[in-house]
Amino acid sequence: xxxxxxxxxxxxxxxxxxxxxxxxxxxxxxxxxxxxxxxxxxxxxxxxxxxxxxxxxxxxxxxxxxxxxxxxxxxxxxxxxxxxxxxxxxxxxxxxxxxxxxxxxxxxxxxxxxxxxxxxxxxxxxxxxxxxxxxxxxxxxxxxxxxxxxxxxxxxxxxxxxxxxxxxxxxxxxxxxxxxxxxxxxxxxxxxxxxxxxxxxxxxxxxxxxxxxxxxxxxxxxxxxxxxxxxxxxxxx
Amino acid sequence: xxxxxxxxxxxxxxxxxxxxxxxxxxxxxxxxxxxxxxxxxxxxxxxxxxxxxxxxxxxxxxxxxxxxxxxxxxxxxxxxxxxxxxxxxxxxxxxxxxxxxxxxxxxxxxxxxxxxxxxxxxxxxxxxxxxxxxxxxxxxxxxxxxxxxxxxxxxxxxxxxxxxxxxxxxxxxxxxxxxxxxxxxxxxxxxxxxxxxxxxxxxxxxxxxxxxxxxxxxxxxxxxxxxxxxxxxxxxx
Numbered sequence: 001x002x003x004x005x006x007x008x009x010x011x012x013x014x015x016x017x018x019x020x021x022x023x024x025x026x027x028x029x030x031x032x033x034x035x036x037x038x039x040x041x042x043x044x045x046x047x048x049x050x051x052x053x054x055x056x057x058x059x060x061x062x063x064x065x066x067x068x069x070x071x072x073x074x075x076x077x078x079x080x081x082x083x084x085x086x087x088x089x090x091x092x093x094x095x096x097x098x099x100x101x102x103x104x105x106x107x108x109x110x111x112x113x114x115x116x117x118x119x120x121x122x123x124x125x126x127x128x129x130x131x132x133x134x135x136x137x138x139x140x141x142x143x144x145x146x147x148x149x150x151x152x153x154x155x156x157x158x159x160x161x162x163x164x165x166x167x168x169x170x171x172x173x174x175x176x177x178x179x180x181x182x183x184x185x186x187x188x189x190x191x192x193x194x195x196x197x198x199x200x201x202x203x204x205x206x207x208x209x210x211x212x213x214x215x216x217x218x219x220x221x222x223x224x225x226x227x228x229x230x231x232x233x234x235x236x237x
Numbered sequence: 238x239x240x241x242x243x244x245x246x247x248x249x250x251x252x253x254x255x256x257x258x259x260x261x262x263x264x265x266x267x268x269x270x271x272x273x274x275x276x277x278x279x280x281x282x283x284x285x286x287x288x289x290x291x292x293x294x295x296x297x298x299x300x301x302x303x304x305x306x307x308x309x310x311x312x313x314x315x316x317x318x319x320x321x322x323x324x325x326x327x328x329x330x331x332x333x334x335x336x337x338x339x340x341x342x343x344x345x346x347x348x349x350x351x352x353x354x355x356x357x358x359x360x361x362x363x364x365x366x367x368x369x370x371x372x373x374x375x376x377x378x379x380x381x382x383x384x385x386x387x388x389x390x391x392x393x394x395x396x397x398x399x400x401x402x403x404x405x406x407x408x409x410x411x412x413x414x415x416x417x418x419x420x421x422x423x424x425x426x427x428x429x430x431x432x433x434x435x436x437x438x439x440x441x442x443x444x445x446x447x448x449x450x451x452x453x454x455x456x457x458x459x460x461x462x463x464x465x466x467x468x469x470x471x472x473x474x
Contacts, residue, residue: 039313067312067313068312069308069309069312069313070307070308070309071306071307071308072306072307073355075304075305075306076276076304076306076352076355076356076359077355077356077358077359078359100397100400100401104397105355106354106355106356106358106359106396106397106398107351107352107354107355107358107392107395107396108355109395110351110354110355110391110392110395110396111348111351111352111355113351114344114347114348114350114351115313115344115348117343117344117347118310118313118314118342118343118344118345118347118348119313119314119343121314121343121344122313122314122315122343141394141395141396141397141399141400142394142395142396144394144395146394147391147394147395150387150390150391150394150395151391151395153387154347154384154387154388154391155344155347157378157379157381157383157384157387158344158346158347158378158379158381158384158387158388159343159344159347159378159379160337160341160343160378161343162378163337163378164337
């Protein structure tokens with residue numbers, strides 16, 4: 001059962017997947033003075049070590065709350081991330097650019113934001129943080145600024161709290177225009193331990209990152225670009 | 238696993254709760270020539286006989302598909318419909334008008350529409366039907382036409398199918414401005430058996446409708462207004 005939260009500092013909900021972007025987003029929201037409630041959705045993703053990572057990050061950042069929700073999208077949606085087709089491996093950066101990858105999950109960010117909105121309204125939070133990024137993931141339509149603005153507009157039309165004038169919902173995507181290297185430098189400056197995060201779409205049974213999926217490749221490049229040692233245990237090195 | 242559906246007539250997704258409005262909406266979509274896929278979400282509602290009703294209606298209307306999804310909103314949201322507070326009983330119509338009732342579920346229609354959108358994109362459907370209605374439920378912010386228009390806009394920004402120009406999503410709420418009596422007359426004209434539907438927010442253990450919650454009161458009034466015999470087994474009569 002969710003109880004309305006009362007505290008002197010403002011509440012925020014952060015979508016926390018366990019990867020670099022959402023962890024950085026949570027660290028940034030904490031740094032900005034919000035009482036942060038993490039929301040982690042187990043939507044049937046094949047890379048389940050992500051969920052354990054989210055728990056570790058929530059503890060590390062001493063979040064005000066961490067909510068888990070199960071929603072098996074495999075019943076309604078198709079995606080490589082849901083096991084419907086193979087996860088692409090060893091794709092060069094050029095192949096990744098400019099087209100929507102098979103790891104796209106239909107309407108995923110619309111679903112995740114709507115769940116974050118429900119939690120935010122229930123606990124009296126006006127601010128929702130999402131680690132969306134257009135630089136590395138230019139292919140995902142639901143990471144674009146016009147999509148996020150449209151969701152914010154929707155949130156303020158479709159909720160009691162907004163319609164009754166009790167709050168105005170804001171969707172924050174502070175990493176939207178940062179490169180992965182810039183995101184990592186920002187997180188390090190906020191004291192975030194990236195050894196707790198997991199990016200791999202297809203980890204081994206032992207929990208090692210494959211090193212070859214799009215997400216591992218972007219992660220490796222990010223640490224190199226940031227000039228920060230990569231703490232990730234990769235299976236391919 | 239969801240398979241892309243191929244058929245000569247267009248596909249539609251209908252949110253099917255098991256109540257009068259969603260059943261009428263499904264019957265109407267079938268009548269309009271769509272291959273209809275029902276989507277029923279078990280979101281932890283206290284009135285669980287609704288879910289069985291949805292199955293009966295899907296069979297009765299011979300839908301092309303019926304998808305069930307479990308999503309326990311009690312982990313993140315508060316509402317009388319989720320058991321967080323009592324279901325109001327015996328409220329006169331004046332008390333129901335003009336204010337958002339405690340049965341409001343934070344961001345429910347945003348969540349339901351986003352799930353319908355995910356299913357629609359996965360099966361290649363462009364049309365989503367929702368039994369939203371402003372006449373009897375003027376209090377719900379996420380039943381208003383401006384909310385539905387904003388969702389349609391969002392859907393066309395945040396999905397691969399729309400961004401790649403393969404479809405333009407449309408959100409249909411054909412019952413939006415009808416009274417409950419008009420809705421029932423429409424459904425009867427489409428051959429719908431309302432004995433299969435359930436409206437009660439707080440049914441008895443035997444599955445009888447309480448007859449006293451807002452939803453039962455609106456249902457009784459609707460059948461009277463339509464001049465159609467009410468097939469509902471009420472506990473209070």
